[in-house]
Amino acid sequence: MTSHPILPGATIGVLGSGQLGRMFALAARRLGYRVHTFSPEYDTPTGQIADEEVRGSYDDLDAVRAFARQVDVVTFEFENISVASTEAAAALAPVRPSGSVLHTTQHRKREKQFLAALGIPVAEFVLVNSLADLRDGVIRLGTPCVLKTAGFGYDGKGQAKITPDTDLAAAWQAANGSESVLEAFVDFECEVSIIAVRGLQGEWADFGLVRNDHARHILDVTTAPAAVSEGTRREAVEIARMVMEALDVTGVLCVEFFLTRSGLLIVNELAPRPHNSGHYTVDACLTSQFEQQLRAVCGLPLGSTEQFRPAAMANLLGDLWQPQRPPAWTQGLALPDVKLHLYGKAEPRPGRKMGHLTALAASPADAAARVRAARGLLTGL
Numbered sequence: 001m002t003s004h005p006i007l008p009g010a011t012i013g014v015l016g017s018g019q020l021g022r023m024f025a026l027a028a029r030r031l032g033y034r035v036h037t038f039s040p041e042y043d044t045p046t047g048q049i050a051d052e053e054v055r056g057s058y059d060d061l062d063a064v065r066a067f068a069r070q071v072d073v074v075t076f077e078f079e080n081i082s083v084a085s086t087e088a089a090a091a092l093a094p095v096r097p098s099g100s101v102l103h104t105t106q107h108r109k110r111e112k113q114f115l116a117a118l119g120i121p122v123a124e125f126v127l128v129n130s131l132a133d134l135r136d137g138v139i140r141l142g143t144p145c146v147l148k149t150a151g152f153g154y155d156g157k158g159q160a161k162i163t164p165d166t167d168l169a170a171a172w173q174a175a176n177g178s179e180s181v182l183e184a185f186v187d188f189e190c191e192v193s194i195i196a197v198r199g200l201q202g203e204w205a206d207f208g209l210v211r212n213d214h215a216r217h218i219l220d221v222t223t224a225p226a227a228v229s230e231g232t233r234r235e236a237v238e239i240a241r242m243v244m245e246a247l248d249v250t251g252v253l254c255v256e257f258f259l260t261r262s263g264l265l266i267v268n269e270l271a272p273r274p275h276n277s278g279h280y281t282v283d284a285c286l287t288s289q290f291e292q293q294l295r296a297v298c299g300l301p302l303g304s305t306e307q308f309r310p311a312a313m314a315n316l317l318g319d320l321w322q323p324q325r326p327p328a329w330t331q332g333l334a335l336p337d338v339k340l341h342l343y344g345k346a347e348p349r350p351g352r353k354m355g356h357l358t359a360l361a362a363s364p365a366d367a368a369a370r371v372r373a374a375r376g377l378l379t380g381l
């Protein structure tokens with residue numbers, strides 16, 4: 001398998017076709033690469049930007065092989081892809097990061113066991129395979145606690161908070177009786193994340209720690225940089241580095257943390273790809289998280305992650321679209337220091353990520369206030 005750099009003019013294959021792939025494709029095309037995307041859907045956020053949009057099931061190994069044959073390197077923007085599929089692709093083109101990285105991070109049990117084995121703090125947890133396990137786990141961890149299905153969860157999907165009043169049999173049924181993790185509830189001060197990138201030869205860069213505020217389990221506003229101590233910042237970088245070296249990641253990875261009131265960083269989740277909390281890097285940093293992914297998977301030197309000014313990003317969910325009344329774009333765009341990004345999705349469903357706004361300002365708090373104000377203007381109220 002080649003370790004020569006994959007140079008502009010080559011073709012990058014992206015498994016997945018959402019907004020992360022779209023912003024990756026924009027970065028790749030700017031540098032003169034061709035992009036193919038593969039997913040079960042059509043007219044997708046990534047497909048609208050890519051040179052080729054291939055439609056197929058991730059489990060159709062022949063389709064995945066046919067896709068990989070047409071490209072110089074395969075990366076992904078969607079992590080719930082089976083090992084069989086990444087192996088099928090890897091026989092024909094380098095897959096970066098590798099399928100084994102996906103295998104660890106796409107499953108909460110494997111991910112937590114991997115982190116715990118490295119001595120990295122995670123919320124106390126028990127594995128749950130039956131209603132009896134759930135009852136025992138709740139006694140052990142106490143309430144509140146959170147039941148999460150082990151596979152295929154994101155944005156709070158497949159999660160249920162367990163309180164003293166919860167009917168455990170109903171909660172277990174809601175989880176479809178599938179392998180789960182029961183987690184102690186973390187009484188956090190705030191949530192923070194770090195995005196880092198590791199090159200083919202182990203080169204390294206990170207974007208620093210950012211603060212994430214959620215609404216209904218979905219990221220709402222990211223503020224960059226986070227107002228944390230230098231020690232916390234350094235510790236986050238060290239954890240990200242340990243994780244990426246242990247997994248031998250080539251590409252971008254996001255570590256999401258809970259920051260406790262006593263200043264302890266507890267890892268919540270890993271995502272081995274660009275992340276929603278890094279969208280601000282497109283407007284605020286010399287090299288975006290998407291261009292870093294491109295540089296890493298192509299074996300090119302990494303770019304500078306220098307941030308020009310404090311920034312904040314607000315997600316635009318489908319809820320902003322009222323029947324017969326799209327958001328008031330001209331009013332939102334009237335703030336000249338706010339940038340609008342839309343993902344080309346035709347159907348605005350509640351909770352669906354349709355786009356985001358980024359504001360740059362003199363301080364992180366000002367940027368957060370500004371981006372919230374801009375989003376408020378979109379509702380036309």
Ligand code: AMP
Binds near residue numbers: 156214
């Ligand atoms: P996740 O899908 O695991 O990232 O969870 C989505 C959100 O739910 C997190 O960002 C937190 O806001 C909240 N959450 C998840 N797990 C816990 C926990 N153990 N303790 C407190 N809040 C949690």
